[in-house]
Amino acid sequence: AQSVTQxxxxxxxxxxxxxxxxxxxxxxxxxYLFWYVQYPNQGLQLLLKxxxxxxxxxxxxxxxxxxxxxxxxFHLTKPSAHMSDAAEYFCAVSDPYTxxxxxxxxxxxxxxxx
Amino acid sequence: DVKVxxxxxxxxxxxxxxxxxxxxxxxxxxxxxxxxxxxxxxLRLIYFSYDVKMKEKGDxxxxxxxxxxxxxxxxxxxESASTNQTSMYLCAxxxxxxxxxxxxxxxxxxxxxxxTVL
Numbered sequence: 001a002q003s004v005t006q007x008x009x010x011x012x013x014x015x016x017x018x019x020x021x022x023x024x025x026x027x028x029x030x031x032y033l034f035w036y037v038q039y040p041n042q043g044l045q046l047l048l049k050x051x052x053x054x055x056x057x058x059x060x061x062x063x064x065x066x067x068x069x070x071x072x073x074f075h076l077t078k079p080s081a082h083m084s085d086a087a088e089y090f091c092a093v094s095d096p097y098t099x100x101x102x103x104x105x106x107x108x109x110x111x112x113x114x
Numbered sequence: 115d116v117k118v119x120x121x122x123x124x125x126x127x128x129x130x131x132x133x134x135x136x137x138x139x140x141x142x143x144x145x146x147x148x149x150x151x152x153x154x155x156x157l158r159l160i161y162f163s164y165d166v167k168m169k170e171k172g173d174x175x176x177x178x179x180x181x182x183x184x185x186x187x188x189x190x191x192x193e194s195a196s197t198n199q200t201s202m203y204l205c206a207x208x209x210x211x212x213x214x215x216x217x218x219x220x221x222x223x224x225x226x227x228x229x230t231v232l
Binding site: 009030034036041042043044045046049090092094100101102104105106107 | 118120122123145147154155156157160164172175190206208210220221222223224225228
């Protein structure tokens with residue numbers, strides 16, 4: 001069985017500060033890992049994903065995430081927060097061999113303080 | 115680019131009404147999904163379909179049914195709407211797992227339908 005834990009349902013950062021959103025997963029096989037962003041009253045948009053290869057993955061809008069197998073983590077970071085980054089962020093995991101389903105975390109709401 | 119569209123952005127219905135939510139994707143994806151999203155609960159899978167006329171129950175199928183008569187279209191049906199079905203409904207589509215194009219089984223989402231049941 002797979003599951004995702006996002007630590008911190010709400011995170012606040014100052015504009016220009018580092019953004020760190022945490023995601024830990026549980027999976028019996030090396031998973032595919034995803035981060036999605038959701039702006040108010042919109043659907044989810046893919047930020048980045050890890051499937052195979054390089055463990056540091058770069059995504060859109062300056063975000064990146066690093067897959068750490070030993071820590072079962074896939075934390076999302078951005079060096080300098082912008083006001084436009086305020087949104088809900090979801091981490092998700094899927095089994096690349098048997099699963100077409102995703103397992104989502106409960107989300108982290110990011111507030112950027114001017 | 116993948117495009118997933120949903121029939122309505124906002125919908126208001128009365129208790130007991132039959133409600134249809136429709137989702138269409140234009141990328142020939144095999145898989146389609148219906149989720150509901152509630153504050154603090156994240157996304158919960160209602161049903162998914164991996165082929166035409168095929169469906170599988172997700173985590174919370176009670177009170178819902180689905181229909182997939184064509185590959186590009188996946189409908190969610192609330193047979194008799196209740197107030198506890200007030201929620202944001204999100205549709206998604208993906209290729210099957212084992213896809214070798216590099217896209218993996220990334221899910222692409224529609225804009226969502228915010229349903230209010232009075």
